[in-house]
Amino acid sequence: MSDTTMETPQVTINKPPASVKVQRILKGVPMRLVLLAIILIWVVPILGLLVSSFRTPEAINNTGWWTVFGSLFTAEWTLSNYISVLYADFMGLAFLNSVLVTIPSTVIPITIAAFAAYAIAWMDFPGREAIFVIIVGLLVVPLQMALIPVLKIYTANQLNGTYLGIWLAHTGFGLPLATYLLFGYISGIPKEIIESAHADGATPWMSFTRLVLPLSKPAIASFAIFQFLWVWNDLLVALVFLGTKKENALVTTRLAEMVGSRGQDWHVLTSGAFLTMIMPLIIFFSLQRYFVRGMMAGSVKG
Amino acid sequence: MAQVPNKNNRLFEIFAATPTRIAVSLIVPVVTFLVLQWSFIFMRDSEASKFLIGIVALTIGVGGVWVLFAATNNLVSLLPTRMRDLLRPFVFVGPAVAILLFYIIFPALRTIYLSFMNRTSTEFVGLRNYEFVFTDPQMLIILRNTLLWVLIVPFVAVAMGLLIAVMTDRLKPGWEKIVKSLIFLPMAISFVGASVIWRFVYYYQPAGYEQIGLLNAIVTAFGGEPVAWLINRPWNNFFLLFIMIWLQTGFAMVIQSAAVKGVPSSLLEAARIDGAGEIRIFFNVTIPYIKGTILTVMTTILFMVLKIFDIVYVMTSGNYDTGIVASRMYKEAFIYRNFGRGSALAVFLFIVVIPFMIRNITQMRENRR
Numbered sequence: 001m002s003d004t005t006m007e008t009p010q011v012t013i014n015k016p017p018a019s020v021k022v023q024r025i026l027k028g029v030p031m032r033l034v035l036l037a038i039i040l041i042w043v044v045p046i047l048g049l050l051v052s053s054f055r056t057p058e059a060i061n062n063t064g065w066w067t068v069f070g071s072l073f074t075a076e077w078t079l080s081n082y083i084s085v086l087y088a089d090f091m092g093l094a095f096l097n098s099v100l101v102t103i104p105s106t107v108i109p110i111t112i113a114a115f116a117a118y119a120i121a122w123m124d125f126p127g128r129e130a131i132f133v134i135i136v137g138l139l140v141v142p143l144q145m146a147l148i149p150v151l152k153i154y155t156a157n158q159l160n161g162t163y164l165g166i167w168l169a170h171t172g173f174g175l176p177l178a179t180y181l182l183f184g185y186i187s188g189i190p191k192e193i194i195e196s197a198h199a200d201g202a203t204p205w206m207s208f209t210r211l212v213l214p215l216s217k218p219a220i221a222s223f224a225i226f227q228f229l230w231v232w233n234d235l236l237v238a239l240v241f242l243g244t245k246k247e248n249a250l251v252t253t254r255l256a257e258m259v260g261s262r263g264q265d266w267h268v269l270t271s272g273a274f275l276t277m278i279m280p281l282i283i284f285f286s287l288q289r290y291f292v293r294g295m296m297a298g299s300v301k302g
Numbered sequence: 303m304a305q306v307p308n309k310n311n312r313l314f315e316i317f318a319a320t321p322t323r324i325a326v327s328l329i330v331p332v333v334t335f336l337v338l339q340w341s342f343i344f345m346r347d348s349e350a351s352k353f354l355i356g357i358v359a360l361t362i363g364v365g366g367v368w369v370l371f372a373a374t375n376n377l378v379s380l381l382p383t384r385m386r387d388l389l390r391p392f393v394f395v396g397p398a399v400a401i402l403l404f405y406i407i408f409p410a411l412r413t414i415y416l417s418f419m420n421r422t423s424t425e426f427v428g429l430r431n432y433e434f435v436f437t438d439p440q441m442l443i444i445l446r447n448t449l450l451w452v453l454i455v456p457f458v459a460v461a462m463g464l465l466i467a468v469m470t471d472r473l474k475p476g477w478e479k480i481v482k483s484l485i486f487l488p489m490a491i492s493f494v495g496a497s498v499i500w501r502f503v504y505y506y507q508p509a510g511y512e513q514i515g516l517l518n519a520i521v522t523a524f525g526g527e528p529v530a531w532l533i534n535r536p537w538n539n540f541f542l543l544f545i546m547i548w549l550q551t552g553f554a555m556v557i558q559s560a561a562v563k564g565v566p567s568s569l570l571e572a573a574r575i576d577g578a579g580e581i582r583i584f585f586n587v588t589i590p591y592i593k594g595t596i597l598t599v600m601t602t603i604l605f606m607v608l609k610i611f612d613i614v615y616v617m618t619s620g621n622y623d624t625g626i627v628a629s630r631m632y633k634e635a636f637i638y639r640n641f642g643r644g645s646a647l648a649v650f651l652f653i654v655v656i657p658f659m660i661r662n663i664t665q666m667r668e669n670r671r
Contacts, residue, residue, distance in 0.1 A: 028472075031469055031472070034465075034469070035466070035469050035470070035481065038462070038466060038485070039481060039484055039485070041548075042484055042485055042487070042488065042548065042551075043484055043487075044516070045499045045500060045502070045503050045516070045548075046487070046488075046491075046499060048499075048502060048503065048516060049498070049499050049502060052502070060514065061514065062512060062514075063512060063514070064512070064513065064514050064516070064519050065514070065516075066516070066519075093352070096352065096356065099356075100356050100359050100360065103360060103363065103364065104359070104360065104362075104363025104364055105363075107363065107364045107367070108363060108364075108367050111367045111368060111371070112367065112397050112398050112401065113398060115371060115394040115395070115397070115398070116394060116395045116397070116398035116399075118394060119391045119394035119395040120395065123390065123391040123394065123395075124391070125388075125391035125392065125395070128391075128395075131395065131399060132666075133663055133666070133667070134402070134407075135402070136662055136663050136666045137659050137662070137663050138402060138406055138407070139659075139662060140605065140655045140658055140659050140662065141406060141410060141652065141655070141659070142608070142609050142648065142651040142652055142655060143609065144609065144628065144631050144647070144648040144651055144652075145406075145409065145410040145413050145648050145649070145651070145652050146405060146406055146409035146410060146413070147409075147635065147636075147648070148409075148412075148413055148416060148635050148641050148644055148645055148648070149408070149409035149412040149413055149416070150405060150409050151636075163359050163363070164363075167363055168401070168405070169405065171401055171405070172401050172402070172404065172405020172406055173405065173406070175398060175401055175402055175405075175406075176402065176406070179398060203379070204390055204394070205372075205375050205379075208394075229490065232492070233491070233492030233493065233494075233495075234492075235492070235493065235494050235611075235612045235615070235616075236611055236612065236632065239632075239636070240632075240636055252492055252494045252495075255494050255495065255498065256494050256612075256615065256616050259494075259497070259498060259501070259616050260619075263501075266502060266505075266514070269498055269501075269502070270498070270502065272498075273494075273495045273498040273499065276492060276494065276495050277490070277491050277492070277495050280490040280491060280492070281490055281491075283490070284487065284489075284490040288483065291490070292486065292556055295489050295553065295556075
């Protein structure tokens with residue numbers, strides 16, 4: 001390759017662009033190779049999981065998953081791993097539980113936070129500044145600081161292992177961030193809009209539900225995606241407040257439990273892991289713009 | 303309602319307002335709690351089918367909170383104008399305050415208190431739990447591992463993110479988008495899911511058996527002996543923390559990519575005219591220009607690393623000297639049921655973030671001025 005760059009100028013002096021072009025391509029090669037290597041490290045492990053989840057248990061244990069690329073059409077593909085993990089390993093039930101936990105755990109904190117953010121931004125009351133300072137301070141408090149006392153109260157009140165218990169726990173842990181983000185957005189709405197609504201006789205309830213909420217859709221969508229994924233992917237809160245009993249388990253606790261009890265059974269681990277990822281991946285590919293925004297906004301969560 | 307209030311009336315309102323305001327700010331949370339408590343009894347005690355409970359759960363979970371707000375708002379609307387205006391803000395902000403108190407502020411204070419008590423919280427033990435945190439031989443290893451995670455993950459994730467951001471910046475926009483999506487993809491995956499993915503990559507079979515784990519297959523293909531990546535200490539820690547790097551690089555990349563694109567091209571051109579190579583421009587122009595962003599991303603990732611417990615829990619349960627503070631906190635509190643030590647470990651995590659908490663608050667106050 002280096003021959004080309006050395007020879008071209010000798011052939012004709014009038015054609016320097018050719019050598020410049022070759023040089024530029026050569027300069028780009030190491031960069032592209034590094035980038036390619038990084039992409040492979042990022043993608044190949046996921047690909048291995050996906051491919052393996054469709055192979056028979058014998059095939060998974062006897063040959064590496066990459067060998068299928070030599071026999072894509074003759075290899076034995078199967079859906080039985082998914083069927084067995086959904087029913088025999090209760091992943092289907094866990095999926096339903098995860099939906100029932102995640103949706104309210106997303107809607108409740110957003111609602112409460114939106115009301116609070118509106119009050120802090122546009123209503124006048126004593127303690128308003130103090131509340132906001134406290135919320136900013138609470139943003140970074142590690143979740144671990146709350147687990148033991150809340151668990152004690154839950155155990156005493158039979159809230160442990162209930163939907164309500166975990167909804168409220170996620171509401172509490174997500175609330176500082178939700179209020180902070182929505183306040184940032186809602187307080188940025190032009191003053192004239194709010195004031196003219198009030199001049200037209202709108203009550204605070206009306207101006208909140210008909211004006212502020214619709215205007216805040218982008219902020220709400222970003223936070224909703226973040227909170228939804230956070231709750232869906234959460235392991236710690238689910239382990240502490242719901243436990244690993246099969247009737248209560250979520251997709252994450254179920255999968256973690258399976259790693260402990262069936263750590264060598266790759267046919268159920270790979271298909272189980274992929275089932276837990278389907279929901280986040282659908283959101284990732286369908287709502288990518290909001291997804292990125294939501295993950296950026298939510299990165300400060302405590 | 304446009305009555306002109308006479309003097310007596312106004313006096314009465316002023317006197318009545320303060321206690322009522324306090325009363326309502328207390329009552330609103332109590333009502334919130336009572337109604338929710340009533341609805342959950344159905345879900346806990348009912349023998350109905352999972353599907354029916356599910357529908358009730360979604361209706362109550364999603365609709366209940368709105369009903370509560372609407373009901374209290376209507377209640378307040380019945381009051382005389384002046385009281386109504388005084389109380390309404392608390393209808394809006396009250397539930398949030400109540401939940402923050404109940405779920406974060408009181409528990410956090412109680413955790414600090416519990417950290418000075420014994421395992422069952424029945425006896426005061428002074429600083430003994432903290433003595434354990436800083437002197438127990440196992441804990442010393444855990445502190446060392448935590449330090450490894452906290453130093454390596456943010457630094458490497460930020461460096462990789464920046465590298466990818468700068469490199470993709472030179473690609474055609476279509477390619478740039480695809481590459482970035484692929485790097486960002488792991489952000490969607492749970493820590494548990496990522497742990498399963500990498501357990502499979504690190505999977506070890508003794509020599510002579512077929513290696514189905516990718517990493518050992520590569521090692522043996524080059525003639526090496528298979529390695530038990532997750533057991534050989536202390537190197538196993540690096541294989542665990544790499545998973546976190548894998549997950550967080552996408553985050554670092556997206557934020558820094560925006561910053562890199564914000565570097566003025568005139569600055570870059572000037573450096574090029576002065577004859578600086580691309581690598582020098584990167585270190586002497588780009589990095590100083592986006593220093594602020596780099597620091598923010600680093601602290602954000604540091605926070606996440608500090609609190610993450612899932613990866614260690616799933617991969618090794620903290621065995622083979624791989625524990626970190628957050629994973630040990632879970633183990634002490636919820637497996638060994640030692641609430642004293644668990645609380646002390648939580649307080650440890652809290653103390654580390656206090657400087658950032660103070661910085662956030664002062665920064666916020668400056669911005670609002």
